Amino acid sequence: MSAVLLLAQAALPAAQVVFLERLVDQLSAGQTAWGPLLGLTTVVGAMYPLGQIGLAATQRMGLWLRLRYRTDLAHAAARLTPSRLARADVTTDLEASQAATAVMDVVAGRALQVLGAGITSVVLCAVVWEINPVSGLLVLAALVPTVLAFTGISRMEARGWPTVAAADRRATYATEQLVQQRPGTELAVLGTGGKVADLIVVRRTEATGVLDRMIGRAMLWELAAALATAALFGAALVALVRGGASGAGTAAAVAGTISGLNAIRLCGYAFGTIITATPQARIYRRFVASVPPTAPQVVVRDVGSLELDRLSFTYPGADRPALHDVSIHAERGEMIALVGVNGAGKTTAVNALVGMLTPSAGRVLLDGRDAADLTEPERLGHFGLLVQEFGKFEFSLRDVVALGAPEPVTDDAVRRALASAQAESFTRRLPGLDAQLGQQWGGTGISGGQWQRLALARIHLRGAGVWILDEPTSAIDAEAEREIFSELRRTRHERITVVVSHRAWTLRDMDRIYVLDDGVVVQQGRYDELLAMDGGRFAEMFREQAKK
Ligand SMILES: Nc1ncnc2c1ncn2[C@@H]1O[C@H](COP(=O)(O)OP(=O)(O)OP(=O)(O)O)[C@@H](O)[C@H]1O
Numbered sequence: 001m002s003a004v005l006l007l008a009q010a011a012l013p014a015a016q017v018v019f020l021e022r023l024v025d026q027l028s029a030g031q032t033a034w035g036p037l038l039g040l041t042t043v044v045g046a047m048y049p050l051g052q053i054g055l056a057a058t059q060r061m062g063l064w065l066r067l068r069y070r071t072d073l074a075h076a077a078a079r080l081t082p083s084r085l086a087r088a089d090v091t092t093d094l095e096a097s098q099a100a101t102a103v104m105d106v107v108a109g110r111a112l113q114v115l116g117a118g119i120t121s122v123v124l125c126a127v128v129w130e131i132n133p134v135s136g137l138l139v140l141a142a143l144v145p146t147v148l149a150f151t152g153i154s155r156m157e158a159r160g161w162p163t164v165a166a167a168d169r170r171a172t173y174a175t176e177q178l179v180q181q182r183p184g185t186e187l188a189v190l191g192t193g194g195k196v197a198d199l200i201v202v203r204r205t206e207a208t209g210v211l212d213r214m215i216g217r218a219m220l221w222e223l224a225a226a227l228a229t230a231a232l233f234g235a236a237l238v239a240l241v242r243g244g245a246s247g248a249g250t251a252a253a254v255a256g257t258i259s260g261l262n263a264i265r266l267c268g269y270a271f272g273t274i275i276t277a278t279p280q281a282r283i284y285r286r287f288v289a290s291v292p293p294t295a296p297q298v299v300v301r302d303v304g305s306l307e308l309d310r311l312s313f314t315y316p317g318a319d320r321p322a323l324h325d326v327s328i329h330a331e332r333g334e335m336i337a338l339v340g341v342n343g344a345g346k347t348t349a350v351n352a353l354v355g356m357l358t359p360s361a362g363r364v365l366l367d368g369r370d371a372a373d374l375t376e377p378e379r380l381g382h383f384g385l386l387v388q389e390f391g392k393f394e395f396s397l398r399d400v401v402a403l404g405a406p407e408p409v410t411d412d413a414v415r416r417a418l419a420s421a422q423a424e425s426f427t428r429r430l431p432g433l434d435a436q437l438g439q440q441w442g443g444t445g446i447s448g449g450q451w452q453r454l455a456l457a458r459i460h461l462r463g464a465g466v467w468i469l470d471e472p473t474s475a476i477d478a479e480a481e482r483e484i485f486s487e488l489r490r491t492r493h494e495r496i497t498v499v500v501s502h503r504a505w506t507l508r509d510m511d512r513i514y515v516l517d518d519g520v521v522v523q524q525g526r527y528d529e530l531l532a533m534d535g536g537r538f539a540e541m542f543r544e545q546a547k548k
Pocket residue numbers: 315316318322340341342343344345346347348349
């Protein structure tokens with residue numbers, strides 16, 4: 001259908017020239033010329049509706065293409081592993097790819113326009129060639145400056161886009177801090193939103209400056225192309241007049257040359273849009289290709305042992321290791337704890353354990369097997385990780401909990417997980433599992449501790465072989481905290497549990513506590529043993545708390 005429309009549209013200007021020549025010929029010969037008049041009326045009458053139908057068809061095609069690009073992008077983003085998400089270039093590319101989908105959708109429509117205008121130009125050229133070959137050639141040659149100009153513009157934009165994308169990303173991030181409910185409220189209370197607005201303006205000004213320079217240069221390119229095209233048009237007209245064609249031929253050829261130049265200009269513009277979109281499309285394609293489809297993650301529920309074997313790690317640029325010769329082990333059914341002051345290395349040890357960073361020395365062993373031999377998704381499947389900055393996903397209650405496991409889950413499993421995480425008492429007051437969370441969506445607002453219980457419910461639902469809980473009850477009241485830990489103890493035999501905690505009482509039932517100081521394990525043992533060691537780091541940290 002689109003192809004038929006395209007061909008019909010492309011033939012109209014040439015048909016116009018033929019009918020015009022016949023009309024002038026027959027009128028000059030004193031004939032009534034009903035045939036050419038009817039032909040011209042049909043051709044001119046068909047131009048507008050065919051143009052409109054063609055436009056609507058390409059717009060609809062663009063719409064569906066954009067959906068496809070965005071679907072592929074969403075799936076590619078969902079396949080990013082934690083180690084890749086930590087890289088600045090990956091997030092920049094992701095956002096540039098997102099922006100590219102809005103440009104790429106027009107490319108297919110423009111490609112059809114190029115094809116149509118190309119056909120129009122060639123057919124017109126052939127018709128004008130019949131009247132005057134030199135004019136015909138000059139009409140076709142007018143394509144060259146436009147194509148050259150847009151190629152130059154595209155190259156220039158390819159150089160400018162990365163800077164614009166990086167500045168845009170920072171501005172978008174800062175804007176989100178202003179408009180998202182939690183950070184936005186904090187800034188409003190502090191009265192310092194204006195400072196963030198200043199940061200946005202700096203980045204937007206940077207991006208606007210680059211875009212402005214690009215537009216200025218593009219204008220120069222286009223101006224040069226327009227001048228060259230005008231010169232070629234003039235030369236085509238001179239060739240016609242000097243060629244000594246008949247009056248009818250000259251009139252038709254002049255009309256044809258004007259239509260031809262318009263078609264060529266349109267062709268050049270559409271071609272230019274395609275090559276202008278090329279740098280962004282390239283970023284999109286590179287990004288999507290860089291995360292090829294993989295098998296979905298499989299949660300490993302049965303893990304017999306876990307070991308960090310003489311692990312060392314230094315952050316890039318740091319002058320001392322964040323972990324030095326750290327050895328930790330745990331068997332199925334055990335609960336162990338990592339303790340230490342801020343900056344002691346607990347989070348670094350957890351990140352090394354799950355594979356978010358690569359140690360400079362030492363190994364992580366899962367059931368005696370070197371975890372470095374596993375793919376990142378295979379390795380992550382062993383863990384249920386509750387981090388300090390857990391996600392507050394504002395979806396439905398069911399979805400928020402179901403995010404704990406990659407496979408589909410039943411409502412019963414969601415309810416059991418909510419009960420284990422002591423989240424049942426407050427979720428029972430919501431209108432069911434379909435309840436939307438988050439006031440900004442017209443849903444229910446819930447407290448920080450309630451969000452943390454939902455994050456814990458995800459870990460219960462996941463049921464992985466190793467649970468790593470980094471301050472799992474930091475925002476939760478004392479009563480619920482006791483119930484959460486008693487549930488963890490009751491179900492401990494099903495897994496290995498690693499807890500990072502600053503609260504003395506939560507450490508009492510641990511099978512082993514590892515005390516980290518400056519990246520080194522300085523003590524290990526049970527709570528009472530460690531507390532009894534006078535002058536030990538653990539006793540220094542927890543003696544006051546233990547008295548309460
Ligand atoms: N991405 C990073 N780049 C460079 N240094 C880092 C990075 N993350 C942490 N560090 C440094 O490594 C050391 C250990 O940090 P880590 O986050 O593991 O401590 P922690 O014991 O988890 O602290 P907290 O109790 O505050 O969570 C600190 O000196 C910290 O400043």
